[in-house]
Amino acid sequence: MAPMGIRLSPFGVAVFCLLAIGILYHIYAGVISSRLAAFSQRKSINLRELLAVSVEAAVLGGKQVIKVREENGLKEKSKGETKEGAKELLTMGDLLSHRKMFNLIRNTFPEITVNSEEHDNVVDGSILWSRDIPADILKKIEGRKEVPADSITVWIDPLDATQEYTETLVKYVTTMVCVAVGGKPVIGVIHQPFTGFTAWALVDQGSNMTPRSSYSVSPPKVIVSRSHSGKVKDFIHDAFGNSTTIIQAGGAGYKVLSLLQMPPSEKEPIDQADVYIHITFIKKWDICAGAALLSAHGGRMTTLKGEDIDYSGTPLNKGGLVASVGIDHQAILEKLPNWDPDKQ
Template identity: 45%
Template sequence: MNLGASVRVNKCGVGVVLSAMVLLMMLYRYGGGDEVKRDAFSDMVSLKSLLSAAIDAAERGGRIVYDVREKANLNEQSKGKTRENANDPVTDGDLMSHITMFFSLQRAFPAVKVISEEHSLKPSDPSTIEPADILNPEVGAAVSENAFVPAKDIRVWIDPLDATQEYTEDLREYVTTMVCVAVKGYATIGVIHKPFMHLTAWGWAGKTVSPNLKVSSKKAGDDDVTRVIISRSHTGQVAALATAAFGDKTNITLAGGAGFKTLEVISGRADLYLHTTLIKKWDLCAGNAILNALDGKMTTLEGKIIDYGNELELKNEGGLLASLYDHSKYFGLLQEARKKEG
């Protein structure tokens, strides 16, 4: 027995062992399957995992929004005036929700670009924010087939608190937190969470929607009545345009929050959501994605699909028409009315 003999190390063998150890660590961390594939190829993102993370982020933000509203002081400030001369407020609920939602998504998917309404705010130590959960059992049960997309093709739009004005007025039913995943500019995955109603609705275009989402099987109004939901704080000339387009029997409902209004259309309590002035894309993307998953439609008033692919283009200047059914009919009537107005 030669105790002094040297030991030769096979570098190839060591490499194989190390690779196996890394794979085992990933299996332990993520439970295998799609999530392992996502991390093994960091430039590719599992949309199933990203949907789970979006749900977690929206609900975590919603819990903050709820807790802040329960306090006596929202620490309300103003970001200025809108084009319609309405106050544009911001509260601790907006800012604290942003921190949790934005950085939980960024930590879970560092290669993905995330765009938030309150984009300038950062925590002193982002590592204190837990990464968003990428394993949601409901998503796992509802979505049988995954999809993998290059990170460079994805933009995630978040609204940490939609309907801030209504939030300050304690009109809680209008308030939502929202996350949207756009792939090559197309609104693909949308999550709308109602923190005070304890409801989370989501949709994945080409796949499915959340089991709890109430979807109308037919349009809400009678044949001669069109139910239109519009913004209570940014009405502009929209009510007059709706009446001119759809007739004197048009039923106009004022409401807060783009997320709330889109869900009203989906549920059948409104036929369409109409907006004629500027609106930010983080207000629209999640509802747009859910409509896409239901074969509904959201366009500008010129009939153009809204592009969410450029994080530098935050504004939708072209107005808005959203409907679950009969979009072409409503669009045609609006075009006729706008032509007559000159």
């Protein structure tokens, strides 16, 4: 007699199929979900659009800075002191500018990391990008360049030169946005709220700025911080001689603009310097936008030892900085005396 086979009822077949599907789900669900997560993290961001949003954010923040200053509603308070003993101030201008700039960028590109000098829990989903790309950006920047969202770090300074802002020295005040890709600054925006001028650059693609036609290096005019001068004068005289001109100014953004050619239409002239030097700690949101602007024109911003600055990770740059464009950056570095900002 032939062996008898096992016959399943339609109900049994259905149960068997469900069990098989369940087993396959548990086996592959983890793989599928991890691949979907990886795919979402690899979302690409268009750099021309990100540049346009950065410009719009800097201008939007600048309007808040002006409004608070004109209404005399600063309400300044101290956030503490720097390592050198200078007060770090927070005003309503800083805070309201931060809210506009931070929310605009995050609402437009929620996938990217945004670091701001100020911290605030106010979330405003109504602050949206206008979808406008300025004509000069459309003309100079090609629209096909995209990078993975998870490679981007954005640094915002909602109000650079807060001390000078409280003293009504508004020519030093800027709002800044920088985009770093893989730790390297590629987009820099420096906006001057009280003149309305906005400097921008996308490295290797274009900018609305240019270097000046000539620079002096024997000795150079060196621009430094008026609020963190400390021992910098002796440091610079040791490097370039006692006849070196030292310009004291507020705001890292302003100091970078002093190295470049400002448009002749600008009614408010700014200082012209050949080198920007800072010998103590400084935050990355202060310097990243300037680094991108200089890099777009063949310039450099390094530590005092000539090291490139990584614009990812923690916000503190401990190595000081030297910034230049249109001159031999290495020759400047070689004249600097040995100096360790961490031991000062």
